[in-house]
Amino acid sequence: RKEVEQDPGPFNVPEGATVAFNCTYSNSASQSFFWYRQDCRKEPKLLMSVYSSGNEDGRFTAQLNRASQYISLLIRDSKLSDSATYLCVVNNAGNMLTFGGGTRLMVKP
């Protein structure tokens, strides 16, 4: 089993749609969690950290469920510019980042 698992997609959604991604992690000792966004042939960029209480940043909402060991990302009112690969990232003891395989999102006009 992979340490961090994501549905690779692609998720094809129309503009304005709401889309949600889930990610599961296997290490119960994982300490912090992030969503990164990666555009084609570019480096990953931090989208948001995921807090235990859940957090929202504009159209993006992240949730963490430690008991079930999953993290979610909700994107409301999708824009064409949201098309990218979204990487679920887990920071384990020793501060090592482990990346999920990414979920590809395609927002269509």
Place this chain on the structure above:
Amino acid sequence: GAVVSQHPSWVICKSGTSVKIECRSLDFQATTMFWYRQFPKQSLMLMATSNEGSKATYEQGVEKDKFLINHASLTLSTLTVTSAHPEDSSFYICSARDFRWQGIVKNIQYFGAGTRLSVL
């Protein structure tokens, strides 16, 4: 915000050439930097952890003599791909860990823009 600079962004070289990639943290000191490799349509795979003033820690399956890492200062780590071959062609990305608090989170890693290596 924190910025990590990676250079060069694109290298095309002949087989057998050694290629050096630089990674710099521009507005913070990074005692720890990381080197990743990403093949097309795959996720990032950690190659090694670069520690300032000490030897790098390599992940299983990564040849330390092939991928030389030097972290000589708090803001610079270099990766040298020695005697590159076509199978080394990939997207190499560095990151640097910022130990400062960012809100209620610390240890955020920021990535360089990546280096696309093509070995002919």
